[in-house]
Amino acid sequence: MLERLDFSGLTLNHMARVAKAAWNSTVRAAALAIAKDRADARATAGRPCWKGPTMPMLFFDCTTAPNPRRVRMIIAEKRLEIETRELSIANGEQLSPDFLAINPRGTLPVLVTEAGQALSETVAIASYLEDLHPEPSLMGQGAEEKAAVLNWNAVIEQQGGQAIFDAFRNSHPAMKGRAIPGPADYAQIPDLAERSRQRVNAFFELLEARLQQSPFIATNRFTLADISCFVMVEFARVIKMRIPQGNPATLAWYEHICERPSASV
Incomplete structure (x- = not known):
């Protein structure tokens, strides 16, 4: 105890x-x-x-x-x-x-x-x-939900988060020589930053397609995948990219998540 x-x-x-x-x-x-x-x-x-x-x-x-x-x-x-x-x-x-x-x-x-x-x-x-602390469940309940949460969380990390991080770390002056996190120093690659911005555009389209089919990212309720997506979407501000105004499903999802107390931490 x-x-x-x-x-x-x-x-x-x-x-x-x-x-x-x-x-x-x-x-x-x-x-x-x-x-x-x-x-x-x-x-x-x-x-x-x-x-x-x-x-x-x-x-x-x-x-x-x-x-x-x-x-x-x-x-x-x-x-x-x-x-x-x-x-x-x-x-x-x-x-x-x-x-x-x-x-x-x-x-x-x-x-x-x-x-x-x-x-x-x-x-x-x-x-x-x-x-x-199983409740409230954020990782899914049962085999299907748990698999969906892990699957979509990985999609968010790889297709969204990584692209945003690469665009930021390879272009922002504060990240000069720090293009990859960790103890070793790496030079910025400007071309990678530009390609990553294109990937972020594709990520926003992926989100819109998904959220037109589902009220949340992975399942029909709030999970870790929504947390990851919300944080990545908000962090995209560092590369001056936002949810496109022509993506109504994503904008509605975003406003809904913003209402949760955890969104303010």
Whole structure:
């Protein structure tokens, strides 16, 4: 069982040790040792302490980036309270040695699980939270729905998100030398940016065709696929592209999603 824990005393160094230990057989001992030290200190100060065999979760976020926003929407839809650490991609905090010890890819988001495992892929985080907190379901119910959600989420990521990211990273001045996320530097390719903008136009047409057939992206209700699509459509503003006014089904879907409380996170 978990009791409420304030993570304010936990440093990135501590979380790095826990996450690294998750990749070998000593993860539990390391996690327990760190948590016990923290709990002892907090107990001495008369503050709430962790008393369970697992650690509370910790979410590494960046409010300006799209993929962390997808996780924030999942957390909001499930009405969860997860301790969060904000990192600035603009300031390169995701490339600090402390954070690279948690996620060597240097990308966000990251969710450190109750067992100390660092999850760095949005779908993996969504699946983990869905298993722990099944309601409301965002990953589908039953074989057909689950397959549809994963299928359409992949379509959104590959046909929409990747195109938007490539257009942005290969054209924006702030991304010079940072055309691919992670610890390595890559030069921008202007031709790729232009091709990616064409792909975004095709993505908007794909969405319109789909939403003329279905009220939501994957099924007849709101799922992870809608979260991913909404975030990608909103992020397209960075390349000055919006839903075309001639796409009424997509515009209606977008306005409907905007009404959800999670859309404001």
